[in-house]
Amino acid sequence: MLYRTAGQFKTSYEADFALFPVRQDAILLGVILLFAWVILPWSANEFVFQTLLIPVLIYSLAALGLNLLTGYAGQLSLGTAAFMGVGAYACYKLTTIFPGMNLVVAIALSGFFAAAVGVVFGLPSLRIKGFYLAIATLAAQFFLVWLFEKWAWLYNYNSSGAIQVPNMKMFGVYVAGPQATSLTQYYFVLAVVSLITWFSINITRGRIGRMWKAVRDMDIAAELVGINLMRAKLSAFAISSYVAGVSGALFVFLWRGAAEPVLFDVQLSFRILFIAIIGGLGSIIGNYFGALLIVALPVILGIVPDALGVPIRAAVQEHLNTMIVGALIITFLIAEPLGMARLWGIIREKLIIWPFPH
Amino acid sequence: MNARPDPARLSDAIADGAVLLDVRNVSLSFGGVKAVSDISFDVLKGEIRAIIGPNGAGKTSMLNVINGFYTAQQGTIVFRGKERRAMKAHEAVGQGIARTFQNVALFKGMSTLDNIMAGRSVMMKRNLFWQMLRHGPALREEIEHRREVEEIIDFLEIEHIRHTPVGKLPYGLQKRVELGRALAMEPTLLLLDEPMAGMNLEEKEDMSRFIVEVNRHRGTTIALIEHDMGVVMDLSDRVVVLDYGKKIADGPPDAVKANKDVIDAYLGVAH
Numbered sequence: 001m002l003y004r005t006a007g008q009f010k011t012s013y014e015a016d017f018a019l020f021p022v023r024q025d026a027i028l029l030g031v032i033l034l035f036a037w038v039i040l041p042w043s044a045n046e047f048v049f050q051t052l053l054i055p056v057l058i059y060s061l062a063a064l065g066l067n068l069l070t071g072y073a074g075q076l077s078l079g080t081a082a083f084m085g086v087g088a089y090a091c092y093k094l095t096t097i098f099p100g101m102n103l104v105v106a107i108a109l110s111g112f113f114a115a116a117v118g119v120v121f122g123l124p125s126l127r128i129k130g131f132y133l134a135i136a137t138l139a140a141q142f143f144l145v146w147l148f149e150k151w152a153w154l155y156n157y158n159s160s161g162a163i164q165v166p167n168m169k170m171f172g173v174y175v176a177g178p179q180a181t182s183l184t185q186y187y188f189v190l191a192v193v194s195l196i197t198w199f200s201i202n203i204t205r206g207r208i209g210r211m212w213k214a215v216r217d218m219d220i221a222a223e224l225v226g227i228n229l230m231r232a233k234l235s236a237f238a239i240s241s242y243v244a245g246v247s248g249a250l251f252v253f254l255w256r257g258a259a260e261p262v263l264f265d266v267q268l269s270f271r272i273l274f275i276a277i278i279g280g281l282g283s284i285i286g287n288y289f290g291a292l293l294i295v296a297l298p299v300i301l302g303i304v305p306d307a308l309g310v311p312i313r314a315a316v317q318e319h320l321n322t323m324i325v326g327a328l329i330i331t332f333l334i335a336e337p338l339g340m341a342r343l344w345g346i347i348r349e350k351l352i353i354w355p356f357p358h
Numbered sequence: 359m360n361a362r363p364d365p366a367r368l369s370d371a372i373a374d375g376a377v378l379l380d381v382r383n384v385s386l387s388f389g390g391v392k393a394v395s396d397i398s399f400d401v402l403k404g405e406i407r408a409i410i411g412p413n414g415a416g417k418t419s420m421l422n423v424i425n426g427f428y429t430a431q432q433g434t435i436v437f438r439g440k441e442r443r444a445m446k447a448h449e450a451v452g453q454g455i456a457r458t459f460q461n462v463a464l465f466k467g468m469s470t471l472d473n474i475m476a477g478r479s480v481m482m483k484r485n486l487f488w489q490m491l492r493h494g495p496a497l498r499e500e501i502e503h504r505r506e507v508e509e510i511i512d513f514l515e516i517e518h519i520r521h522t523p524v525g526k527l528p529y530g531l532q533k534r535v536e537l538g539r540a541l542a543m544e545p546t547l548l549l550l551d552e553p554m555a556g557m558n559l560e561e562k563e564d565m566s567r568f569i570v571e572v573n574r575h576r577g578t579t580i581a582l583i584e585h586d587m588g589v590v591m592d593l594s595d596r597v598v599v600l601d602y603g604k605k606i607a608d609g610p611p612d613a614v615k616a617n618k619d620v621i622d623a624y625l626g627v628a629h
Binding site: 013014017199202203205206207208210211213214216217218220221222223224225226227228229235239282 | 467501539
């Protein structure tokens with residue numbers, strides 16, 4: 001009833017190509033944006049900003065980057081965290097070498113460093129695929145984290161070996177560093193994430209997206225319709241790593257405030273892969289579902305038992321979290337390999353034809 | 359502005375009935391197995407050329423050599439007057455060669471529309487910047503190609519499955535979508551590998567009609583492999599027969615049908 005599409009006719013290809021051919025989808029997005037831009041930030045407290053809102057956005061962006069590569073172009077990668085690290089360190093170097101640089105510009109530029117590194121480590125994909133490629137990207141993961149640790153120039157020869165985000169202003173307001181408020185940081189992250197999401201949706205719907213999906217579904221046939229496999233795969237690595245790099249820069253500059261190499265270890269790569277799998281490979285919206293689940297779960301485990309009067313120890317909470325995430329991944333892989341995005345898709349289809357079964 | 363590849367214009371230089379593709383003494387072997395040995399034949403512009411032969415005769419290998427998927431060890435291929443031994447498969451598309459596969463090779467996760475649109479990837483030029491915005495030139499290009507693709511969808515009578523993921527379609531329709539994807543590439547030479555395999559009579563009739571219409575109305579030269587002799591004899595202008603990697607006959611359907619070697623190859627011969 002709510003989702004009835006009858007009577008919504010398209011009379012031009014422009015209308016059929018619209019971002020939301022179904023009117024209700026646009027309304028739903030409007031509601032979500034209203035929440036994200038107005039209601040949530042004005043009702044959230046410091047704790048909610050720092051443990052939920054900002055990390056959900058940053059993790060979704062990282063998962064989006066991975067999803068472009070793995071979900072759309074079919075190239076399995078276990079090196080997302082390392083590409084995020086490249087973005088973070090590049091941003092750090094840019095802002096310390098050019099102290100006056102606008103943070104938006106610095107973050108946008110640091111993505112290009114991540115993209116270049118991504119392309120280099122994507123070169124093996126021209127010869128190998130599947131598990132073997134995953135192992136090759138794992139090499140990137142370990143090599144880059146090692147580099148972050150050993151190459152002292154990257155962290156300006158700090159004795160701690162960590163990078164510290166300085167206070168940075170934009171238009172007279174602190175956006176990064178200890179002086180920045182959570183509200184400004186949230187809006188900064190939200191703006192970047194919204195923009196990149198919109199770009200990603202457009203890319204995946206157009207020529208480049210079709211190229212990627214063709215390579216994913218059957219690379220031989222893709223080659224025989226004239227798709228240059230090398231360009232398709234490397235462009236996927238470049239764009240995916242760009243997005244991962246930007247998310248890495250946001251991760252450090254707009255959320256953590258400081259970072260050491262171990263932050264970007266393989267654990268983080270796996271966490272992002274889990275988000276992409278639970279959310280749904282080959283979808284954009286799924287990344288948000290997945291990130292929400294993975295980020296909110298430990299918070300819920302920390303609050304709900306207490307509220308119910310059965311407090312559990314922090315260590316148990318952590319183990320419970322790991323167990324639940326593990327169970328969820330197995331469940332999704334078996335029951336719904338396309339993740340929460342697909343579940344939403346099924347619900348939506350049912351709503352459209354409701355009250356009829358078909 | 360028009361994003362058609364140059365080859366389409368180039369092909370007009372070759373008159374109907376002139377030699378479009380000339381296969382000269384091509385040999386191909388895998389280790390000790392000779393898939394194709396010393397085969398020569400030509401395909402004239404505008405004709406329907408059938409390649410037939412028993413299983414394992416080397417028909418598919420021959421197609422793979424023509425569209426650059428395999429590299430022949432000996433011999434050359436002259437396409438549109440240009441002689442070559444090998445080219446990359448994606449370059450063959452730029453030259454105006456499209457093909458379909460014996461076992462359907464579609465992009466299973468994509469819709470019918472996207473599959474056929476993917477056939478026009480090479481003709482679409484807008485860069486990442488415009489793709490990101492999906493506005494102005496990129497959108498115009500998308501719509502321009504959508505229009506062409508819709509004509510193919512209309513022609514193949516698959517409007518109702520436009521937005522269905524092809525993995526969910528029955529086999530006969532998948533074959534049709536695959537033909538659509540090949541047509542979207544606006545080929546000069548269309549290679550069809552067993553377009554009727556596994557189809558019932560009605561589907562075969564539909565497919566035959568599409569093939570004839572593509573040939574007549576679009577002027578596309580077609581080389582096809584097929585096992586259904588009725589179809590081959592009805593559709594094709596000339597037939598080349600392979601057996602154990604060798605050419606045993608070449609000529610109009612009636613002559614081939616009466617050829618003793620061909621009958622022996624198909625029915626076996628008493629020793």
